[in-house]
Amino acid sequence: MTTNITPDPAAIVPGTVLPEWRVRPTNLQLFRFSAVTWNAHRIHYDQEYARVEGYPNVLVQSHLHGAFLAEALVAWLGQDLLFRELSWRNKHYAVPGDELTVSGTVVAVEREAGEHVFEIDLAEHNQGGTLCAPGRAVVVTGGARR
Amino acid sequence: MTSPIRQCYDAVRETIGQERAERLGRIDSRDVRRFTVAVRGEEPRPEDPVHPLFLTSILHWGTGPGGSGLRPDGLGPDDTHGLPVDEVRVMGAGQEIVVHRRPEPGTVVTIHTSVTDADYRHGRTGELLIVRVRRRFGDDSGADLVTCHETFLAR
Incomplete structure (x- = not known):
């Protein structure tokens, strides 16, 4: 996974492009995510079942795609980031070994009481350029937050 | 003869607007840290907050059934939030x-769970059921924590 240097929030404006964040999910990661979410769907750990369903390998969980979008923002803006909204759609599957790249662009900024509120369009693509998960987030940094 | 997907659609439509309430239990700090390890691949700091998707990613808060x-x-x-989808393939x-x-x-x-919408499509790739579920997570004082609208596809 890639990490970034946290930017000055005051310097972030509409049109600011996030540094790309990359992750290569592993079988271990899928196992742990299924375990902690108590998700027993075989598509995430049973390779033979996944192949019968028409996939080349077990699949990255829907929610893990969303979590990767969140992680890209945390890597950029820091652990103290507060999420107000987060959304994504699962458009294409990913399997262990895929290199997933999360990119994003700030589309709106509000400054209120020392807080910086950013609305950000996000996209997760695989190594072939296929869009796996488009998303959007509204996040807050700085100030006294909830 | 009505297909399983169409039967499922009809059954889901009947549930729109009905809300189910359930007490899920206490958030365990060990589970919170494990979630972060699973997502991030590294140990969390003690001060790391609960991941924004922690509540909405867990399929089951109890033990669930045995393998059979x-x-x-x-x-x-x-695991499908009460949707009557036993006979079809479901994906988030x-x-x-x-x-x-x-x-x-x-x-x-x-948690308060309700189906908000259901759509049935029959196209070139076959039948498809799209279901939208709203889940409202709150604490035991009644204050809202997270509201989640989740889309499921069934084929």
């Missing part, structure tokens, strides 16, 4: 979450 009680795909009967298609207040370890969580 699972569907052929591995899901349990309660995304979420829209709004965080009202960041949950903390130790918080006792309740």
Whole structure:
């Protein structure tokens, strides 16, 4: 996974492009995510079942795609980031070994009481350029937050 | 003869607007840290907050059934939020979450679940059922924590 240097929030404006964040999910990661979410769907750990369903390998969980979008923002803006909204759609599957790249662009900024509120369009693509998960987030940094 | 997907659609339509309430239990700090390790691949700091998708990613807060009680795909009967989808293949298609207040370890969580919409399509690739479910997570004082609209596809 890639990490970034946290930017000055005051310097972030509409049109600011996030540094790309990359992750290569592993079988271990899928196992742990299924375990902690108590998700027993075989598509995430049973390779033979996944192949019968028409996939080349077990699949990255829907929610893990969303979590990767969140992680890209945390890597950029820091652990103290507060999420107000987060959304994504699962458009294409990913399997262990895929290199997933999360990119994003700030589309709106509000400054209120020392807080910086950013609305950000996000996209997760695989190594072939296929869009796996488009998303959007509204996040807050700085100030006294909830 | 009505197809399983169409039967499922008709059954889901009947549930629109009906809300189920359930007490899920207390957020365990160990589970919060494990979630972060699973997502991030590294140990969390003690001060790391609960991940924004922690509440909305967990399929089951109890033990669920033993192996013989699972569907052929591995899901349990309660893993699809009460949707009557026993005979079809179900997959998650995304979420829209709004965080009202960041949950903390130790918080006792309740959930209110309802189907908000269902759509049936029959196209070139076959039948498709699209279901939207709203889940409202709150604490035991009644305050909202997270609202999640999740989309499921069934084929």
